Amino acid sequence: MPARYRAMIGDDGRFHAPAFDVAGYAEAIDRCRSRYPQLRIMFEAELGEPHWHPTQVRSLLDGYPFDRIIGSLHSLVEGSAFLVVDRAFGIHDADHVVRLPERGAAHGRVDGCL
Template identity: 45%
Template sequence: MGLPADGHVHSQFSWDANQGAMEETCARAMELGLPAVSFTEHVDFTPFRAGFLAEKFADLVTDGILNAPVLDVAGYLESVERCRAKYPELRILTGMEVGQPHLHVTEVAGLLAQGTFERVIGSLHCLLDGDEYAEPWELFPHRPADEVFRAYLAEIPRMVRGSDAFEVFTHVDYPVRSWPGGSEAFRPTDFEDELRHALSALAAGERVLEINTRIPLHPTILKWWREEGGRRVTFGSDAHLPEALGHGLGEAATLAESNGFSPGSKPEDPWIASN
């Protein structure tokens, strides 16, 4: 079996991927033999503490708070159509990755109304810290790692209840990316109750769990997804550069197969759990 579709890819239309390039990414997909890619560009309406991003994105930062620009929908959709014409053998899906969609229901609805988006991903990047929102890497220096992760997991059911705009939930282990070195190593079993509650809420809300391969998903989490009623998974490299496309997808597909998931009817479809 070849690689599965990469369902989470960024291009130059994502505010933090200015080195990305949609056409070059499509060319890379052809080289890798990927059957499909989804360009899920960042949509971030939540102003958040810039931290180490302040220097790189100085034009977006005021008084230490980063305000991301709104997605250029018209330019994005035009670029997708050019790529579809240039690479007709590659299935190219439109999409977006919406951060904290439950906090911005009206704004997200307005953006979705501007075009057809075939893969809408929901992500939780920021948590409230005092009167500001901040990424986990901004929280860890002054809050215990276990407290941050529990707060993150507790927000997921609220996100499911508060937004029906997204079908796929990505990187359920997002804070682990920046897990502080001085803390005890991350172990899913330390957060079993909270993880199961979050996964159960996603499953009950009929959402799809993305196996994000920026870092490997702990196999125990996927096992619990099945046990909590999760029926579908997708795969996403979260690539912000063409050369990162497809990273870890083979290993993720093997993990999904070992947990009873198999490909859908079309290459870009979520994988489905067997009974």
């Protein structure tokens, strides 16, 4: 593993990625748009598991004019249990799984930013 990545592994053994430099990303998009006006360059982001980080997600979305946001869910709340989505499809009908986020929001268990 390259040294720059080894340095991001904490005492807990987990990888701690550096914070996303959204201001730098926005500046790079603006530079590219100025340099290549004939291209449609969109300002986009993917938010993995946004329901676990509602405050940071809201701050990001309120602070920058994204053209598109893609969200991804890998785990959901059902009652008092957490379900990994691929396992949820093994025990529930697809219709039930895809409606879990809205069921959670109706019961105050999932932030409304989804």
